[in-house]
Amino acid sequence: YTWPNPQLDELESQRYDRHGYNSRALSAGVSPCKNFLFGDTAGRANAADWIRTAYHDMATHNIVDGTGGLDASIRFEEDRAENAGDGFHLTLLVLTGESNRYASLADVLALGAITAIEQCGGPKISFRGGRVDATVANNPGVPEPQQDLASHIAAFTRQGFTKSEMIGLVACGHTFGGVQHDPFPNIVPESNDPNNTSGNVRFDSTFVTFDNKIATEFLDGTTGNPLVVGPEETNSDKRIFASDGNVTMSSFADAAVFASTCADLFARMLDTVPRGVQLSEVIEPLPVKPQGVYLLLLEDGSIQLNGEVRFWNTSENPNRKIQIKWKDRNGNPCDGCSKAIGHTIDQVSTFVANNEETTSVWYSFNQSATEFVTFDQHSSISKFWFEVDEGSGAQVADQNGASFEIQDVVMLADSSCRITSNLTLDIAIRKDVIPSRVYLKADDFANLAPFMRTIDVPPPASTSGGDSYNIWSISDTSLNRGWTIAVDVGDKTYETAYLQHHVFGTCS
Numbered sequence: 001y002t003w004p005n006p007q008l009d010e011l012e013s014q015r016y017d018r019h020g021y022n023s024r025a026l027s028a029g030v031s032p033c034k035n036f037l038f039g040d041t042a043g044r045a046n047a048a049d050w051i052r053t054a055y056h057d058m059a060t061h062n063i064v065d066g067t068g069g070l071d072a073s074i075r076f077e078e079d080r081a082e083n084a085g086d087g088f089h090l091t092l093l094v095l096t097g098e099s100n101r102y103a104s105l106a107d108v109l110a111l112g113a114i115t116a117i118e119q120c121g122g123p124k125i126s127f128r129g130g131r132v133d134a135t136v137a138n139n140p141g142v143p144e145p146q147q148d149l150a151s152h153i154a155a156f157t158r159q160g161f162t163k164s165e166m167i168g169l170v171a172c173g174h175t176f177g178g179v180q181h182d183p184f185p186n187i188v189p190e191s192n193d194p195n196n197t198s199g200n201v202r203f204d205s206t207f208v209t210f211d212n213k214i215a216t217e218f219l220d221g222t223t224g225n226p227l228v229v230g231p232e233e234t235n236s237d238k239r240i241f242a243s244d245g246n247v248t249m250s251s252f253a254d255a256a257v258f259a260s261t262c263a264d265l266f267a268r269m270l271d272t273v274p275r276g277v278q279l280s281e282v283i284e285p286l287p288v289k290p291q292g293v294y295l296l297l298l299e300d301g302s303i304q305l306n307g308e309v310r311f312w313n314t315s316e317n318p319n320r321k322i323q324i325k326w327k328d329r330n331g332n333p334c335d336g337c338s339k340a341i342g343h344t345i346d347q348v349s350t351f352v353a354n355n356e357e358t359t360s361v362w363y364s365f366n367q368s369a370t371e372f373v374t375f376d377q378h379s380s381i382s383k384f385w386f387e388v389d390e391g392s393g394a395q396v397a398d399q400n401g402a403s404f405e406i407q408d409v410v411m412l413a414d415s416s417c418r419i420t421s422n423l424t425l426d427i428a429i430r431k432d433v434i435p436s437r438v439y440l441k442a443d444d445f446a447n448l449a450p451f452m453r454t455i456d457v458p459p460p461a462s463t464s465g466g467d468s469y470n471i472w473s474i475s476d477t478s479l480n481r482g483w484t485i486a487v488d489v490g491d492k493t494y495e496t497a498y499l500q501h502h503v504f505g506t507c508s
């Protein structure tokens with residue numbers, strides 16, 4: 001995709017910015033893989049809960065009528081017997097906080113599962129974005145261990161999976177985690193282990209690692225999987241795994257076959273959404289990605305460009321020099337529209353999948369850079385790009401000629417300020433446009449899922465702000481999550497970058 005695309009930019013960041021500089025929160029929840037944020041560390045793991053939650057959320061899908069699928073409806077379904085245990089509740093507690101207007105809770109549930117799998121030894125999984133959060137529960141239909149094989153085959157057929165895909169998906173899921181005593185006392189006896197108060201009995205000997213031991217231990221008879229060696233009535237894994245004469249499970253003795261089969265099945269599981277929901281293309285990392293880019297109208301009348309840029313799959317090079325270059329408001333090249341941008345050795349991040357690490361380096365054109373990028377408000381900016389010199393001549397990084405576009409119709413003025421939670425926003429709007437509406441778009445939450453409110457900004461009593469801009473002002477105490485400022489002009493909407501952590505001075 002082409003930057004800027006606020007939704008895909010945000011999903012790309014949550015998907016790929018895992019460790020180190022500018023890392024997002026999901027990976028911390030499963031680092032290390034045995035991490036469990038709610039006490040009892042030996043028996044449970046967030047990684048297992050996040051994967052199980054994604055499956056149970058999806059498992060209501062009906063391929064015939066198109067209802068159900070990965071849509072975060074699990075939050076209305078937690079009290080059903082088929083959703084026994086507190087894993088869903090605990091998962092939602094963590095993952096809700098990562099959702100926002102661009103990343104639905106359902107997208108974050110998918111990302112949580114992908115992060116857990118990829119980071120804990122699993123293969124890279126294709127991720128598409130655009131899931132829509134349900135507002136009510138779906139029909140029940142998550143398989144339960146005491147049900148017979150015929151009903152499990154029927155349940156997976158309804159979800160869109162064949163019998164061998166059912167065997168695969170159960171094995172891929174059950175390479176993580178286990179069964180706890182509390183929700184399943186008939187399957188797992190009470191535990192006296194002070195380190196494992198949930199009494200969790202694991203599906204395989206490596207319960208926080210993606211590997212094919214779920215299959216090899218089943219095949220060689222050493223498995224302790226409580227859904228294989230437990231009471232016959234609830235041995236659903238035993239019935240499922242053996243349902244094709246062990247053909248599928250035997251193929252998983254080859255670790256590469258297991259990994260590639262699981263990569264496909266997990267991706268299909270996560271892409272199972274209610275009919276009518278349109279998912280994006282598979283989101284790949286942008287090779288050169290600006291982030292947090294915004295314009296600020298300063299009190300001296302100049303405009304400041306703030307932001308950072310990530311160079312994917314790149315390592316440190318002390319000889320590297322990077323320039324940001326830009327064109328003026330009218331798309332014309334301009335003298336002096338070029339500046340060296342800054343980097344320090346802590347501006348490095350990493351991403352893990354397939355047991356391989358990818359390194360990225362970041363450069364800044366903001367407070368942490370040596371100097372700000374500023375320009376005159378009359379000439380302003382319309383697009384920018386980078387020139388990267390690794391020591392052997394400059395290469396252009398401009399999205400294959402498209403450059404990185406930025407609008408200058410609306411931006412925050414530096415005179416904006418705060419008194420505790422009361423923000424006074426001074427909004428600079430270009431004088432040569434006639435806005436039909438100026439409003440804030442503010443993120444909010446209902447039933448653990450994000451939604452957007454709008455707050456209209458009243459027109460200014462008098463005009464000010466220099467030759468090119470008028471200042472509109474509003475005070476608001478409710479902007480405690482992400483927000484943008486939008487301006488409707490004709491049938492176009494201009495919108496600022498998504499502001500969340502902007503630092504305001506205190507109002508005088």
Ligand code: HEM
Nearest residue numbers: 048051052055085143144145169170173177178179180236
């Ligand atoms: C017939 C189908 C299935 C049945 C009957 C089944 C049953 C169960 C049961 C009884 C538990 C124990 C839950 C607890 O004690 O908290 C469990 C855990 C788990 N299941 Fe399944 N499952 C099935 C399919 C799947 C699939 C398709 C996936 C994912 C692809 C999956 C992923 C998990 C994970 C990761 C756990 C571990 C949770 C933890 O340790 O907290 N399951 N399953």
